[in-house]
Amino acid sequence: MKKVFFVASIVLIAALLTAGLASANGGPHGGYTATTDACAGCHRAHTATGPNLLTASSTYDLCISCHGSTGSGANTNVDDGYYLSTRDDSGGDWNHGAANTPDNAPLLGGGFVNYKGAAVTSSHVPSGTVAAAWGNGVARGATANLADGNLTCASCHDPHGSNNYRIINETVNGTAVSVTQVDEGAAKDYNTEQWADSSISQFCAACHGAYHVTRAGSGTDNSDDGLGNTDYGGDISTFAHRVDMSYSYGGNSNPETVGVISGTTTYTLPLAASGTNNLVVCTTCHLPHGTSATMSGVAASNPGPAGDSALLRLDNRGVCEVCHQK
Amino acid sequence: MREPEGMTTDPEELQEEEKDKKKRRWLLLLLMLLLLLLACVCWLAFRYARQPEPLPEMLPVDVNYPPHYLFSIYGVDRPVGVAVSPDGERIYVAETGGERLVKIFDREGNPLGSFAPPHTTPAQRSPVYLATDHLGRVFVADRLQNVVFVYDEDGVFLDAILGPELSLSEYVAEQVDGFQPEDMFVFNWFEGVYYRPASPEEELAEAAETAGPEEGARLLPIVDIAKWGPLGVRFDGEGRLLLTNTSGDHYVCVVPVEALGATPWRDFNPIPVIFGTAGQGDGQFLFPNTAVIDSQGRFFVTDGNNGRVTVWDREGNFLFYFGRGTGEGAISLPRGAYVDERDRLYVVDAVSQQVKVYDVSGEEVGFLFAFGEWGLDDGQFNYPNDIALDETGRLYIADRENSRIQVWSY
Numbered sequence: 199m200k201k202v203f204f205v206a207s208i209v210l211i212a213a214l215l216t217a218g219l220a221s222a223n224g225g226p227h228g229g230y231t232a233t234t235d236a237c238a239g240c241h242r243a244h245t246a247t248g249p250n251l252l253t254a255s256s257t258y259d260l261c262i263s264c265h266g267s268t269g270s271g272a273n274t275n276v277d278d279g280y281y282l283s284t285r286d287d288s289g290g291d292w293n294h295g296a297a298n299t300p301d302n303a304p305l306l307g308g309g310f311v312n313y314k315g316a317a318v319t320s321s322h323v324p325s326g327t328v329a330a331a332w333g334n335g336v337a338r339g340a341t342a343n344l345a346d347g348n349l350t351c352a353s354c355h356d357p358h359g360s361n362n363y364r365i366i367n368e369t370v371n372g373t374a375v376s377v378t379q380v381d382e383g384a385a386k387d388y389n390t391e392q393w394a395d396s397s398i399s400q401f402c403a404a405c406h407g408a409y410h411v412t413r414a415g416s417g418t419d420n421s422d423d424g425l426g427n428t429d430y431g432g433d434i435s436t437f438a439h440r441v442d443m444s445y446s447y448g449g450n451s452n453p454e455t456v457g458v459i460s461g462t463t464t465y466t467l468p469l470a471a472s473g474t475n476n477l478v479v480c481t482t483c484h485l486p487h488g489t490s491a492t493m494s495g496v497a498a499s500n501p502g503p504a505g506d507s508a509l510l511r512l513d514n515r516g517v518c519e520v521c522h523q524k
Numbered sequence: 525m526r527e528p529e530g531m532t533t534d535p536e537e538l539q540e541e542e543k544d545k546k547k548r549r550w551l552l553l554l555l556m557l558l559l560l561l562l563a564c565v566c567w568l569a570f571r572y573a574r575q576p577e578p579l580p581e582m583l584p585v586d587v588n589y590p591p592h593y594l595f596s597i598y599g600v601d602r603p604v605g606v607a608v609s610p611d612g613e614r615i616y617v618a619e620t621g622g623e624r625l626v627k628i629f630d631r632e633g634n635p636l637g638s639f640a641p642p643h644t645t646p647a648q649r650s651p652v653y654l655a656t657d658h659l660g661r662v663f664v665a666d667r668l669q670n671v672v673f674v675y676d677e678d679g680v681f682l683d684a685i686l687g688p689e690l691s692l693s694e695y696v697a698e699q700v701d702g703f704q705p706e707d708m709f710v711f712n713w714f715e716g717v718y719y720r721p722a723s724p725e726e727e728l729a730e731a732a733e734t735a736g737p738e739e740g741a742r743l744l745p746i747v748d749i750a751k752w753g754p755l756g757v758r759f760d761g762e763g764r765l766l767l768t769n770t771s772g773d774h775y776v777c778v779v780p781v782e783a784l785g786a787t788p789w790r791d792f793n794p795i796p797v798i799f800g801t802a803g804q805g806d807g808q809f810l811f812p813n814t815a816v817i818d819s820q821g822r823f824f825v826t827d828g829n830n831g832r833v834t835v836w837d838r839e840g841n842f843l844f845y846f847g848r849g850t851g852e853g854a855i856s857l858p859r860g861a862y863v864d865e866r867d868r869l870y871v872v873d874a875v876s877q878q879v880k881v882y883d884v885s886g887e888e889v890g891f892l893f894a895f896g897e898w899g900l901d902d903g904q905f906n907y908p909n910d911i912a913l914d915e916t917g918r919l920y921i922a923d924r925e926n927s928r929i930q931v932w933s934y
Binding site: 235269302 | 604620624645646647648650652667668670713714753755770771811813828829831848849850854856857859874875876877897898899906907909924925
């Protein structure tokens with residue numbers, strides 16, 4: 199009983215402390231007052247059947263009640279990776295994404311079931327059943343369980359709102375995270391990168407730290423294992439692509455605006471902090487939710503499951519060609 | 525004179541004989557009645573064996589108790605919408621998992637078929653709420669396609685509603701000279717509108733230059749209607765189509781029955797009644813899911829993200845709301861709704877894992893009871909989303925994360 203009371207108190211205090219914090223897009227994610235009646239929307243103080251005093255056992259199932267393909271409670275359809283149709287939002291105060299996001303635009307984070315009209319070939323699985331993350335405090339190519347238990351939507355996002363970009367948690371996998379975003383104003387755009395700096399990479403590194411290599415020349419210098427072990431750490435045998443660097447390669451000044459032209463299709467990759475201050479970050483090449491990029495031939499030969507697309511944005515190794523154009 | 529053998533003139537014997545005759549007649553009559561009764565019983569037994577169904581619910585509204593669980597229909601993947609045909613013999617289910625089809629079942633839960641918008645892939649469609657009209661046609665709101673698809677009772681595509689005042693066949697007719705009802709036309713928001721005439725050779729020759737899902741089909745540009753994205757679909761007793769909209773603005777759109785005659789609707793010019801805007805105040809919605817109507821003509825709209833049901837008069841003027849907050853009858857996340865013949869409003873509360881029932885027969889709304897709880901067993905829900913009733917008192921409830929339709933009855 200004491201434990202229940204303690205948890206309930208923590209929830210109440212958390213709700214009060216977070217009152218007035220930023221919301222992703224209106225709705226139930228923030229804006230609570232001291233006498234809010236919103237708690238009962240998802241929680242039961244004494245009759246909860248799921249952890250965190252939720253009314254059901256699965257966080258993912260709760261989230262997709264609004265954010266699933268039905269769009270019954272949100273326009274951000276994370277199952278299909280679409281921002282559902284907006285159809286003009288002149289004067290709509292409660293549909294903030296509408297003004298800046300095109301109809302049925304692919305979400306910048308990708309999708310968990312489909313993306314751009316095709317089934318995903320790799321995705322994070324937030325259903326609470328997968329616990330291990332690649333490079334989570336261990337060498338690249340190895341996995342380790344998350345500090346906070348299995349992966350759910352709430353592992354990365356704070357459903358009560360946060361001061362962080364896209365209501366990202368301020369602590370992820372036991373690591374403090376603060377992702378800075380470009381000021382979108384009231385009307386948000388879920389189809390264009392809004393990362394103001396390299397802090398989005400720190401968010402990924404909270405679980406995949408071994409891949410967060412920022413040292414210049416890391417492609418030929420394997421002394422940085424991404425885990426703070428600068429003196430020949432656990433990844434002595436592997437090299438890694440550098441991130442959080444300004445993009446500058448050959449004659450292509452910015453892959454956001456040039457890209458590779460293949461036939462009639464132009465491929466581009468998003469950078470943080472557009473323009474001359476641009477930065478290559480983890481999400482330049484990878485989609486955090488899931489991708490439908492297809493892998494074939496040598497590109498399908500990963501350490502992971504056969505054909506796994508490793509959350510890459512483009513087919514095969516298109517992400518390499520956009521910048522390097524070999 | 526000698527009496528004929530076997531005959532008597534004795535008055536006593538004659539009287540006795542007459543009594544016997546009467547007795548035999550009565551016995552014969554009784555036997556016939558018993559035979560008739562037996563025949564009736566046999567006929568009823570035979571009828572029940574062929575088509576078992578519960579007796580119509582006969583209780584007055586003031587005697588209210590929850591229904592009981594009967595059985596579940598499986599073979600669906602994360603269903604979110606359910607509807608019953610006018611005769612109660614077919615159950616239509618919209619699923620958001622797997623192939624994302626609309627599946628048809630009989631009353632016993634046996635599969636009868638399935639259908640989807642022509643020439644769409646599972647990743648291109650998302651059927652949500654659906655309803656049947658008095659003709660048996662099935663109206664399905666598709667959240668990714670942003671239209672209401674219309675099919676016949678077997679799932680044959682008939683037409684689509686592209687906007688409050690525009691049908692697909694009307695749009696195609698505007699784009700193509702000589703459009704005939706027999707011509708093929710298909711809507712796919714991600715690709716375009718495919719049109720192929722039934723016969724004219726010159727049209728076929730012209731269309732053959734354009735690639736499409738059908739050989740010889742012409743690709744027409746997609747039409748994009750501002751502030752249009754249908755979600756909830758219901759019909760009222762007058763045959764009007766009650767839609768909810770969550771794109772651009774949040775409102776209810778009532779399409780008059782006159783506009784919904786025989787398909788295709790080449791002249792789709794309804795004067796819809798539209799009410800509500802997006803917001804949290806009186807007369808506003810945040811993701812209205814379904815709109816239903818009671819015997820007084822009042823609209824009841826499940827105002828999803830506002831956690832309440834809003835009530836509107838016949839003309840679409842806001843009256844009041846209920847269900848917000850905590851306590852008995854409070855609603856967390858209202859989704860599908862239905863009003864039965866006794867003015868009982870059923871509201872599926874997805875997060876509470878319950879169906880909540882209210883008496884709306886009077887001016888004010890009274891909470892009656894709730895049934896269901898979270899779980900995986902029979903009679904338990906895991907994010908229920910929609911409900912439909914038939915005239916025999918059966919309730920069909922879309923139990924999303926348990927991937928089944930639960931059948932309840934009184």
